[in-house]
Amino acid sequence: MxxxxxxxxxxxxxxxxxxxxxxxxxxxxxxxxxxxxxxxxSWIASAPSSIISAGTIAAEEAFKIAHNIRxxxxxxxxxxxxxxxxxxxxxxxxxxAAKVFESIPAQISAKGPEAVRNFCxxxxxxxxxxxxxxxxxxxxxxxxEYFWVNRARGGKNMTAKELAAAKQVLxxxxxxxxxxxxxxxxxxxxxxxxxxxxxxxxxxNSLLCVEGKITQSQLxxxxxxxxxxxxxxxxAITGILLTVCxxxxxxxxxxxxxxxxxxxxxxxxxxxxxxEIFCHGDRLFNxxxxxxxxxxxxxxxxxxxx
Numbered sequence: 001m002x003x004x005x006x007x008x009x010x011x012x013x014x015x016x017x018x019x020x021x022x023x024x025x026x027x028x029x030x031x032x033x034x035x036x037x038x039x040x041x042s043w044i045a046s047a048p049s050s051i052i053s054a055g056t057i058a059a060e061e062a063f064k065i066a067h068n069i070r071x072x073x074x075x076x077x078x079x080x081x082x083x084x085x086x087x088x089x090x091x092x093x094x095x096x097a098a099k100v101f102e103s104i105p106a107q108i109s110a111k112g113p114e115a116v117r118n119f120c121x122x123x124x125x126x127x128x129x130x131x132x133x134x135x136x137x138x139x140x141x142x143x144x145e146y147f148w149v150n151r152a153r154g155g156k157n158m159t160a161k162e163l164a165a166a167k168q169v170l171x172x173x174x175x176x177x178x179x180x181x182x183x184x185x186x187x188x189x190x191x192x193x194x195x196x197x198x199x200x201x202x203x204x205n206s207l208l209c210v211e212g213k214i215t216q217s218q219l220x221x222x223x224x225x226x227x228x229x230x231x232x233x234x235x236a237i238t239g240i241l242l243t244v245c246x247x248x249x250x251x252x253x254x255x256x257x258x259x260x261x262x263x264x265x266x267x268x269x270x271x272x273x274x275x276e277i278f279c280h281g282d283r284l285f286n287x288x289x290x291x292x293x294x295x296x297x298x299x300x301x302x303x304x305x306x
Contacts, residue, residue, distance in 0.1 A: 050230040052266035053193035054237035061185050061238075062245045063256030065110040069249050071098035075113055085125035087137045099139030100125060105174030106249035111181055119144075119173060126150040126166070128158045145169060178246040182239055189238030190231040196270070197230035198223065203277045210284060 067073050083097035108119050124147040129135030132155040145166035201223045209219045245252040
């Protein structure tokens with residue numbers, strides 16, 4: 001025989017079950033957040049040089065990018081090249097010449113004048129609407145494409161298919177330049193952080209080994225782990241920052257402005273860490289006292305008057 005449960009009692013049980021499930025879920029989420037936060041904190045604490053190295057190198061690279069993508073920073077011979085590109089008689093004004101330069105993907109110009117020269121070696125600035133059909137020399141009526149394609153077209157207007165092909169060439173060149181720049185910066189960031197961390201980690205762990213707190217095998221393991229973490233973290237952070245700059249070059253100016261304060265902060269943090277290592281070593285080996293004896297410096301004798 002079936003007993004009908006009180007609806008209110010049934011609802012109360014369901015609410016209690018839901019609250020319990022929600023609390024369990026919240027507890028699991030909190031544990032995961034705490035675990036991940038602890039992992040990130042541990043990672044940063046074990047390799048502080050990675051953050052500073054990555055930030056400084058990325059900021060320096062961003063500063064170069066911000067400088068290179070500006071027309072006024074080009075050498076005068078390159079400025080003249082863009083003023084005369086595709087023009088038979090005379091030359092463009094500075095504003096139009098700058099627009100022609102800016103039609104080159106910023107990812108290419110970001111690498112500097114030499115990269116711009118290499119890009120232009122096998123390309124013409126081609127008229128979309130040909131000159132014989134009334135097209136002008138303004139920057140909006142042209143695009144860079146391979147010179148043999150442009151010259152084979154003669155006096156015809158560029159077709160939609162040809163325009164799309166020229167844009168594809170620019171996109172491919174931009175992607176290649178961006179990847180090369182990012183890979184180079186990642187390698188530089190990883191190496192810089194790894195070298196710095198290697199030096200500091202050897203000093204720190206050697207002192208712990210002298211104290212008997214760790215064995216020689218643990219020393220080697222901890223130095224290797226800290227160095228690898230620093231290199232990987234620095235390379236990853238540098239890569240992320242440079243990827244943002246290469247995808248959105250105008251942002252490079254903002255990040256580039258941080259180069260000096262980041263470098264100062266980095267030197268400061270490295271100085272603090274070096275001082276802590278020195279104090280640790282001084283406690284073990286009386287470095288200060290030995291140095292005073294070597295230099296003939298004696299501590300002043302304080303007379304106590306009765």
